Amino acid sequence: MRMAISPNLRIRCRAFSYVELCMVMTIIAVFAAVAVLSYSHGTDGPGLQAAAQRLAADLSRVRDGARRARQSYTLSFDANQCRYQAVGLSGVLGPQDLSCALTDRPYQVDSMELQLSGQTQIQFDAYGKADPAGQIVLRRGRQQISVKINERGDIETSR
Numbered sequence: 001m002r003m004a005i006s007p008n009l010r011i012r013c014r015a016f017s018y019v020e021l022c023m024v025m026t027i028i029a030v031f032a033a034v035a036v037l038s039y040s041h042g043t044d045g046p047g048l049q050a051a052a053q054r055l056a057a058d059l060s061r062v063r064d065g066a067r068r069a070r071q072s073y074t075l076s077f078d079a080n081q082c083r084y085q086a087v088g089l090s091g092v093l094g095p096q097d098l099s100c101a102l103t104d105r106p107y108q109v110d111s112m113e114l115q116l117s118g119q120t121q122i123q124f125d126a127y128g129k130a131d132p133a134g135q136i137v138l139r140r141g142r143q144q145i146s147v148k149i150n151e152r153g154d155i156e157t158s159r
Contacts, residue, residue: 047106047107047109048107048109048138048139048140048143048144048145049145050106050107051102051109051138051140051145052138052145052146052147052157053157054100054102054107055100055102055136055138055147056147056155056156056157058075058084058086058098059122059147059149059155060155062074062075062086062089062098062124063124063128063153063155064128065090066125066126067124067126067128068090069090070126071126072123072124072125072126073086073088073089073123073124074086074087074122074123074124075098075122075123075124076120076121077112077114077116077121077122078120079112079113079114079120081103082102082103082110082111082112083099083100083101083103084099084100084102085097085098085100102138107140109138109140110139110141111138111139112137112138112139113137113139114134114136115134115135115136115137116132116133116134116135116136117132119132122134122149124153127153128152128153129151129153130149130150130151130152131151133149133150133151134148134149135148136149143159144159145157145158145159146158146159
């Protein structure tokens with residue numbers, strides 16, 4: 001059975017206008033841009049934290065090596081290149097060298113500031129004591145982390 005539609009009843013289709021769609025798309029684009037910028041600034045932290053942990057671990061390795069070998073070991077820094085190295089550490093297979101460039105992946109540190117009483121190296125004696133004590137500040141983007149070494153050779157990181 002067929003129903004007849006009265007000419008007085010009009011079916012009206014509602015849709016969004018072009019202006020409304022453009023406004024919604026603009027708002028979404030602004031939110032997406034803010035999210036991308038926030039994410040890109042938030043990704044500086046993990047690499048910088050890893051660099052500080054690596055530096056602290058290498059400082060500990062040089063300090064502990066000096067204690068085991070009962071002799072002084074030196075870790076030398078090149079702040080302009082964000083590099084450090086120690087030569088002739090005693091190891092199981094004989095003397096070993098240690099070096100690291102913190103500008104490489106995954107660290108990608110922008111700058112390294114040495115606050116070591118004007119020196120560019122730290123020497124650990126046979127007891128693991130550090131000379132000079134001080135801190136090394138690593139920077140990446142707007143973030144920074146300090147690796148502190150006291151006279152006893154204790155090492156800690158802080159933001």
